[in-house]
């Protein structure tokens with residue numbers, strides 16, 4: 001099993017678990033077949049899933065999977081059909097009983113909970129959105145949405161208020177009295193989303209929620225989910241077999257194959273450093289500009305200067321370091337602008353300060369700004385683009401580099 005070096009949780013995984021993790025899954029196994037528990041303990045890691053099936057008749061649906069999901073993070077599990085995604089997400093809430101491992105929600109061990117505790121956690125802490133919506137066909141939209149609140153024993157006034165809030169949030173105001181079959185697929189899935197949000201769960205699990213939708217509606221739903229997540233900041237686990245969808249909605253993405261995680265990383269990690277050919281194949285058609293950020297094309301500054309420094313001193317330093325430009329900062333290390341050797345006049349330098357040649361009108365972006373958003377900056381003006389993190393310049397972007405990365409795209413829509 002291979003893992004990316006960045007942002008990952010390996011099979012042991014525990015040392016990498018962030019302090020703000022809401023959901024922690026450690027060494028989780030689900031084996032279908034007789035003698036499943038013994039097999040999870042003793043299976044030879046070198047054997048493939050097919051070999052294990054042929055030798056024992058057991059299916060290793062989930063094989064020693066570890067990961068954590070931080071507060072407010074959208075963690076995507078992406079894999080082809082049969083890779084084990086649905087089994088894994090169902091194990092998290094024990095809709096399927098895992099064979100081995102640990103699942104902790106806010107530090108509580110889900111796998112040792114009794115039925116009552118489990119019911120409580122499913123009612124209050126965790127909600128699931130399914131591919132085929134899972135709405136009650138005989139209930140109206142409003143009734144569907146309040147159902148989870150009724151189960152919680154919440155009073156009627158609060159039920160109505162809360163339902164109205166989430167119906168508004170998912171854009172279904174005015175449709176409260178309709179039945180699910182009167183709605184389009186996208187709208188039915190928004191009912192599913194509203195039902196899940198109504199109970200105000202800390203963790204939302206999505207099992208291929210948009211797979212049954214037409215491509216355009218699907219894209220629209222992805223955009224809505226991203227917008228919604230910015231507002232509600234829930235901890236989300238999102239299952240999909242679509243790599244572009246995974247990159248679009250995920251803060252981090254785990255690639256799953258034959259029951260195991262092959263690589264975990266941010267969309268940018270996966271696209272810029274695929275760990276093997278299996279992952280690389282998925283990344284081939286990805287439009288780089290929608291995934292890569294300013295951080296990945298910037299060059300960290302090598303020479304810093306202050307505005308009052310003598311221009312001849314700076315020129316000597318730049319020449320000695322074989323560098324064409326310097327970043328100018330103030331006394332608090334805050335970014336002021338850049339200075340370029342090409343702008344230094346041939347004479348009179350001895351009495352000039354850096355201030356006389358600063359380019360202080362260069363555009364600034366944040367490290368996480370997607371490349372596609374740099375395009376208008378890259379094609380106008382000639383100063384480099386500065387990357388600022390909390391006011392400090394952590395890099396500059398050469399416009400040619402940004403444009404080259406943009407031009408290499410094949411224009412796949414995400």
Ligand SMILES: Nc1ncnc2c1ncn2[C@@H]1O[C@H](COP(=O)(O)OP(=O)(O)OP(=O)(O)O)[C@@H](O)[C@H]1O
Nearest residue numbers: 032059061079080081082083084085086087088241
């Ligand atoms: N109840 C079961 N009994 C035996 N094997 C099962 C059972 N449920 C799932 N499997 C097997 O476990 C493996 C993982 O299945 P799972 O449905 O989790 O994959 P998936 O990635 O969600 O696929 P899909 O996208 O097609 O739903 C498959 O080989 C499947 O045949």
